[in-house]
Structures are given as structure tokens and as C-alpha cells.
Amino acid sequence: MTEPMIHTNGLTRHFVVKNETVTAVAGLDLHVEPGELVALLGPNGAGKSTTLRMLTTLLAPTSGTARVAGYDVVTHQRGVRSRIGYIGQGNGAGHSQHGRDELVGQGRAYGMTKATAKARADELIESLDLAAVADRMVSSLSGGQRRRLDIAMGLIHSPALLFLDEPSTGLDPQNRANLQDHIRRLRAEHGTTIVLTTHYLDEADQLAERVIVIDHGKLIADDTPARLKAEHARDRITLTFDTAGQAAEIVRHPALGIVAGADIRQAGTTVVIDLDGAARLAQKLLRALDDALIELARVEVTQPTLDDVFLNLTGRSLRDETQGASK
Numbered sequence: 001m002t003e004p005m006i007h008t009n010g011l012t013r014h015f016v017v018k019n020e021t022v023t024a025v026a027g028l029d030l031h032v033e034p035g036e037l038v039a040l041l042g043p044n045g046a047g048k049s050t051t052l053r054m055l056t057t058l059l060a061p062t063s064g065t066a067r068v069a070g071y072d073v074v075t076h077q078r079g080v081r082s083r084i085g086y087i088g089q090g091n092g093a094g095h096s097q098h099g100r101d102e103l104v105g106q107g108r109a110y111g112m113t114k115a116t117a118k119a120r121a122d123e124l125i126e127s128l129d130l131a132a133v134a135d136r137m138v139s140s141l142s143g144g145q146r147r148r149l150d151i152a153m154g155l156i157h158s159p160a161l162l163f164l165d166e167p168s169t170g171l172d173p174q175n176r177a178n179l180q181d182h183i184r185r186l187r188a189e190h191g192t193t194i195v196l197t198t199h200y201l202d203e204a205d206q207l208a209e210r211v212i213v214i215d216h217g218k219l220i221a222d223d224t225p226a227r228l229k230a231e232h233a234r235d236r237i238t239l240t241f242d243t244a245g246q247a248a249e250i251v252r253h254p255a256l257g258i259v260a261g262a263d264i265r266q267a268g269t270t271v272v273i274d275l276d277g278a279a280r281l282a283q284k285l286l287r288a289l290d291d292a293l294i295e296l297a298r299v300e301v302t303q304p305t306l307d308d309v310f311l312n313l314t315g316r317s318l319r320d321e322t323q324g325a326s327k
């Protein structure tokens, strides 16, 4: 049996701020297998970065244990560091050098020979699409190019496990999509285990095979995006009427018997119906409403998002809390 890439037991970190104890991470049990692409998702202050900093040996746990890439993060820090890459928030390549030189320098810092470091830098420049800019000053690169160079820096020593702390924050949608493609390719070509933190619900949904949702330092859900949505959220049919009075009438109308078992509520001029299998039932419902001569202003059928999952698990929206960060 192969050893898991990450295994934590009751991982906990407190900070003492002005005589008050802040629990940033509260007893996390995590398990990541080699080759997985996992997203840690949670609102601001949930404990994502603190978790990553403990897993990468940058911060000691207050209690609990963590084994990463075969080593204990407290007793074998060097072992962990030799096998992982870590791209923190806004760190990485310096400004005053050429990208290629930064990469070779980083390789040398890991004890690689000059020739090996150069060959590896060439390989990463190629695979992260940096050929056109690798010989420019780092300070002249765009945000997306900088992020890709940061990732190349984290990969110079061919780590088995790569941690990315909010890789897409600050990038425009096009650069985010491009970066996500590169992350997928890295995994496909090299089998690198990737653990990333993100505020972006769609990023976690599209990119990760497994999403670990953290809130107040605790794990609140851990599964594939599809299963999280199937288990913790339902499809939604939203009916909009011209007046709130019409909407109130519809809530009690027999035509809604079609969606018996659904969670039905009125909000102003809309009637929101949460149920499983909305696509199938929406058609029947519309036919029944039509037969009853009920006029609709608008109909919308939507699939649940990871935000719905978070909302159902915590009663709060992740979207509201992360608005500032998503701009």
C-alpha cells in the first residue's frame, strides 16, 4: 500500500493576539492520495493559509500531527521541504532578474548542478508557455506570466506535491482560465499531486477532483464537487411573476402539486422551488401552469453551485464573504 501524500490527525493551530486565543485551524483530519488535485475552499479567515503553512513546515502546529510526502512536518522538516513545492500568496520570483536566471538560481539553491538546473528551467519554460518572456526582467511580466513563473519556481526540483495558495487571485478571467489549463496539464503530464486554496467557487468546481470545504478552521465537507452538490444542494426552478400578489397565489395553487416534496417559497414577485430533477419536472410544471392559464414573466432552471452547498452547510453564502477578494 502506498503512503498517502498528506495525512493529518487533529491538526490545530492557535494564535494569541492581545491575550486572546484565535483558533485558526481546529482539529483537521485530512487525507490526500498521490496524484490527486484537491481544492481547499472556504471564506476569508477560514484557516486555509494557516493549514497550508503548517503542511509546508513554515508554521508549527499547536497540536495534532501531519505527515506530508512521507515525512512528519515537525520532526522531518527538511524531508518534507525536499519533496514539496509551495507557491504562497504574492511571493515567488523577484523583480530584478530575468525569469530564466531566477529559475536556474532556485534550482542551484536546491543543490542541483548548473547543467541540471538549466535543463530543468528549459523544460519548465516550455511547459508553462514562458519561452517568449523568460529572458525578460521579471518586473516587466504580466500578472498571469508572473504567476506561471512562480509555479515554475515551485516545480524546479520536481516535487511530488505542489501547494498553491490562491493561484488565481488578482488575475483576469482569461489569465485564470489559462493558469487552470496549465495546472491541469502539470497533473496530467507529471502526475504531480496538487493542493490549492481558492476563494473562487467555479475554480474549485471545474479544476478540483475533490473539494475540502473549511469554515472556522474546521472541515465541513470533503468530496467531489458533483457529489457535494448532489448531497447538499438541490436544483432550483425560479418562477417570476408581474406582481407579488400573483406569486403569493401561485404558492398555494394546485398546479404546484407536480413538484410535491419540493421546498417552495415566495420572495417578492418570484416563487423559488428547490427540488431534485428540476429539468425533468420543469417541463411538466410549465404545462400545468399553462393549462391553469397562469402567466409567467420569466422562468429559470438552475443547477446547484458549491455556494449552495456552503450555504446549506453553514447558513451563510461564501459569495458574500468573498466578494472583496473576487474583484
Ligand SMILES: Nc1ncnc2c1ncn2[C@@H]1O[C@H](COP(=O)(O)OP(=O)(O)OP(=O)(O)O)[C@@H](O)[C@H]1O
Pocket (backbone or CB within 6 Å): 015, 016, 017, 022, 023, 024, 025, 042, 043, 044, 045, 046, 047, 048, 049, 050, 051, 199
Ligand atoms: N500570524 C497570525 N497571527 C494572528 N492571527 C492569525 C495569524 N495568521 C492567521 N491568523 C488568523 O487565523 C485565522 C485563519 O487565517 P488564515 O489566513 O489561515 O485564513 P484563510 O482561510 O487563508 O483566509 P484568506 O482566504 O483571507 O487568506 C484568521 O482569523 C486570521 O486572522
